[in-house]
Amino acid sequence: MPSLPPTPRAYRVLASFLRPLLFLITRRDWQGAEHLPQRGFIAAANHVTEVDPVTLAHFLYDQGRAPKITAKASLWKVPVLGAALSRTGMIPVHRGTGGAAQALVDSTARLDEGECVVFFPEGTLTRDPDGWPMVGKTGVARLALTSRAPVVPIGQWGAHRLLAPYGKVFKPFPPKHVAVHAGPPVDLTDLYDRPLDGATLREATERIMAAITDQVEQIRGEKAPAERFDMRKHPGSERRR
Numbered sequence: 001m002p003s004l005p006p007t008p009r010a011y012r013v014l015a016s017f018l019r020p021l022l023f024l025i026t027r028r029d030w031q032g033a034e035h036l037p038q039r040g041f042i043a044a045a046n047h048v049t050e051v052d053p054v055t056l057a058h059f060l061y062d063q064g065r066a067p068k069i070t071a072k073a074s075l076w077k078v079p080v081l082g083a084a085l086s087r088t089g090m091i092p093v094h095r096g097t098g099g100a101a102q103a104l105v106d107s108t109a110r111l112d113e114g115e116c117v118v119f120f121p122e123g124t125l126t127r128d129p130d131g132w133p134m135v136g137k138t139g140v141a142r143l144a145l146t147s148r149a150p151v152v153p154i155g156q157w158g159a160h161r162l163l164a165p166y167g168k169v170f171k172p173f174p175p176k177h178v179a180v181h182a183g184p185p186v187d188l189t190d191l192y193d194r195p196l197d198g199a200t201l202r203e204a205t206e207r208i209m210a211a212i213t214d215q216v217e218q219i220r221g222e223k224a225p226a227e228r229f230d231m232r233k234h235p236g237s238e239r240r241r
Helices: 009-025 052-062 073-077 081-087 102-112 139-147 198-220
Strands: 026-031 041-045 068-072 091-093 116-119 151-157 176-182
Touching (some): 009 081, 041 052, 041 102, 041 198, 052 068, 073 081, 102 139, 176 198
Parallel strands (some): 026 176, 041 116, 068 116
């Protein structure tokens, strides 16, 4: 069995500070580790709060993976945070610019090296009023179909109790229940040889979002709305709530 890629020293140092804090402020429900490939896969998750990347990274790190998370490039301009993101190998996404495609190039390179690359297909925090996954963007589908790397759907719920969406007040105590469940890789094999056009990308994206939503439903013990929230049908929803 191939070995896991080495974890950068900066990543290990950061984890040594964050994991004890997260153990203190969360009660964790980690499930589905058996679905994580040994090397070279995409972790696609729903996005409810700004804390999600940290709790998701905690889950993956606990399973021996040091995920490389895609995040908006503006975070690299934040003092200290930007340096930490660079040194741990995170992947900047230059949204709405000519450099946006570079994130896919960088992600492909990480996958070729056997890394776990994290995407939030919705592209931003969900605007669904009840926090359900909304319509996804096609970037992760494009990466999956061109790289043919496995896509593991991950549902997460509970981190929003630490920090509400777009909230300013962090509420670590009492410790919050945080669930992260991984499902079996999404089957996209029948799409590999189809033209990489809009219809194919939308089909792959819908399969990925459906698999993520299924994990969230299992965590919450509820059924998601029959129709996913679509920001294009709700003018103004792209602005912060």
